[in-house]
Amino acid sequence: MNKHQIGFNASKFISLFNEQTNSLELAYRMAIKPPYSIRAGLSFEQNTADDGIFDGSVRIGVDKYFKRTRRWDFYYGMDAFFSREVVNSSERETSRFGGFIFLGILFHIGDHFSLSTEPNFSVLRVVFRDDDSFDPEANREWYEYSIGNIGQIQINFHF
Numbered sequence: 001m002n003k004h005q006i007g008f009n010a011s012k013f014i015s016l017f018n019e020q021t022n023s024l025e026l027a028y029r030m031a032i033k034p035p036y037s038i039r040a041g042l043s044f045e046q047n048t049a050d051d052g053i054f055d056g057s058v059r060i061g062v063d064k065y066f067k068r069t070r071r072w073d074f075y076y077g078m079d080a081f082f083s084r085e086v087v088n089s090s091e092r093e094t095s096r097f098g099g100f101i102f103l104g105i106l107f108h109i110g111d112h113f114s115l116s117t118e119p120n121f122s123v124l125r126v127v128f129r130d131d132d133s134f135d136p137e138a139n140r141e142w143y144e145y146s147i148g149n150i151g152q153i154q155i156n157f158h159f
Contacts, residue, residue: 005029005037007116007156025057027154035065039079050089057083057096063104073106081124091132098124102149106156114156119149 009025025043032038041059046052063077079100086093102120109115123145130138 001031001034002112002158003031005114005156005158007154010115010153010155027156029063035068035075037063037065037075037077039063039077041079043083048088052088054086054088055083057081059100061100063102071108073104073108075104075106077102077104079120081122090130093127093129095127095129096124096144098122098144100148112158114158116154116156117149117152118154119147122146122148 005028007027007029009027025041027039027041029037029039039059039061041057043055043057045055047054059079059081061077061079063075065073065075067074079102080098081100082095082097084093084095100120100122102118104116104118106114106116123143125141126144127141128139133139
């Protein structure tokens with residue numbers, strides 16, 4: 001069993017369902033004490049055009065295997081999440097923070113490569129700020145509850 005795993009979201013290349021995704025996420029996972037792993041993910045997009053955006057997110061979490069076979073691994077876990085999006089032309093900001101509970105399914109292609117998916121349930125607090133607006137409702141906060149990552153595939157390298 002390999003201790004480290006690096007993966008990226010392959011939704012840009014493999015599309016099973018038409019779910020809006022951040023397809024450039026890079027993920028790292030490290031086995032700390034079987035059956036537990038710690039994990040982290042990072043996504044970043046910067047467009048410096050006048051009407052461009054900055055969009056960045058980070059997640060950290062833990063997971064636990066509950067069934068392993070020669071080719072298949074099944075695990076569950078939770079992640080804490082934070083993201084921030086800024087629109088350059090208006091300085092509008094949207095921040096999201098919260099968590100995900102997920103079920104992971106991983107298929108080993110060989111000793112060093114695998115495909116995985118992690119359908120999840122998320123609870124996020126959304127904070128929207130538009131300090132340039134005269135609208136008293138421009139700055140607001142709410143919660144989002146959703147089921148996500150349905151059909152998303154991640155390509156992983158194990159070492």
